Amino acid sequence: xxxxxxxxxxxxxxxxxxxxxxxxxxxxxxxxxxxxxxxxxxxxxxxxxxxxxxxxxxxxxxxxxxxxxxxxxxxxxxxxxxxxxxxxxxxxxxxxxxxxxxxxxxxxxxxxxxxxxxxxxxxxxxxxxxxxxxxxxxxxxxxxxxxxxxxxxxxxxxxxxxxxxxxxxxxxxxxxxxxxxxxxxxxxxxxxxxxxxxxxxxxxxxxxxxxxxxxxxxxxxxxxxxxxxxx
Numbered sequence: 337x338x339x340x341x342x343x344x345x346x347x348x349x350x351x352x353x354x355x356x357x358x359x360x361x362x363x364x365x366x367x368x369x370x371x372x373x374x375x376x377x378x379x380x381x382x383x384x385x386x387x388x389x390x391x392x393x394x395x396x397x398x399x400x401x402x403x404x405x406x407x408x409x410x411x412x413x414x415x416x417x418x419x420x421x422x423x424x425x426x427x428x429x430x431x432x433x434x435x436x437x438x439x440x441x442x443x444x445x446x447x448x449x450x451x452x453x454x455x456x457x458x459x460x461x462x463x464x465x466x467x468x469x470x471x472x473x474x475x476x477x478x479x480x481x482x483x484x485x486x487x488x489x490x491x492x493x494x495x496x497x498x499x500x501x502x503x504x505x506x507x508x509x510x511x512x513x514x515x516x517x518x519x520x521x522x523x524x525x526x527x528x529x530x531x532x533x534x535x536x537x538x539x540x541x542x543x544x545x546x547x548x549x550x551x552x553x554x555x556x557x558x559x560x561x562x563x564x565x566x567x
Contacts (some may be wrong), residue, residue, distance in 0.1 A: 340388045340399040342410075342429075344368075347377040355426065364424050368401065368410065370431035378403075378429070385424060389415065396440055398474050401429060409434050411474060434475040439508060441467045443480045444499070444516060451486035454519045459490045463517045468496070469508045476504050483516060493518045 347354055347365060354377065355365040363379035388394045394412050401410045410429040418425055432438060444466055449455060468481060482500040495513045496502075507514070 340391065340394055340397070341402055341407075342380050342388060342399060343384065343402045344378040344380050346403065347379050359425070364427060366427040366429060368429045368431065373431065380427075382424065385427070389424065393479075396442065397477055398432070398434065409474065411438065411440065413440075432474040434473075436474050437471055438474050439469060439471055440477060441469050442472075442478055442505070443467045444483060445480040446483045446485055446517070448484050448486035452488050452519070454488060454490040454492070455485075457490055459519045459521055461485075461517055462520050464515045465517070468499075468516070471506045471508060472504060478502075478505060481505075485519075488519055490519055490521060 344366075345363070347358055358365040358379040359382075361379075362382050364382045364385045365377070365379050367375050368378050369375040388399070393399075395415055396412065398409055398411060400407050409432055411432050412427060413430050414428040415424055416426040417423065430438075444463075446461065446463075449461075452459075455461075472478070478501045481502060483494055483498065484500060488494070493515055494517045495515055496507055496509075497513050499516065
């Protein structure tokens with residue numbers, strides 16, 4: 337069963353004016369669409385909507401919409417926010433059946449960074465996809481797709497088949513095992529390695545010069561000894 341319930345009211349007014357009136361009344365306006373029914377203008381109490389939203393289990397998940405004594409499963413597909421106040425301004429709900437297969441974006445979550453030796457060696461994580469569009473049954477949408485970084489090495493490429501939490505989930509990209517992220521040597525690490533190599537080269541040259549000077553000094557001492565012996 338869905339963990340989140342949205343108690344909605346049907347809005348009489350549509351368009352910009354109706355949405356503004358809903359907001360003035362402390363509601364968040366939205367639209368219910370999908371299935372074989374016409375779109376319906378709805379609204380939800382803003383305080384309740386915020387509570388549901390901040391659980392992290394509203395957007396992109398199966399929830400229950402209630403209108404009076406009626407209820408139905410829906411997917412929250414989009415929420416629009418005020419760019420200044422971050423107040424929710426509008427939302428979209430899509431009608432689904434619990435066993436219906438849908439396409440939806442699921443976030444990728446990276447874990448166990450502290451167990452990745454590559455990072456201690458100066459490596460950095462280059463993320464190619466923060467989310468992946470998948471086909472999945474509406475009642476089986478995963479919270480996220482997991483990348484376990486433990487044991488990964490410098491230069492590793494992490495692909496779809498490396499993800500955890502993909503049981504019953506199919507990516508919409510099916511022609512290749514696409515890249516999620518890679519572990520690369522950071523510019524700082526490259527610079528440090530170059531400095532170490534330079535220092536090692538300088539030390540080797542110094543040791544070579546010293547060895548040459550010692551050899552020359554030894555030859556000079558031998559010649560002096562021979563001259564003394566002949567004299």
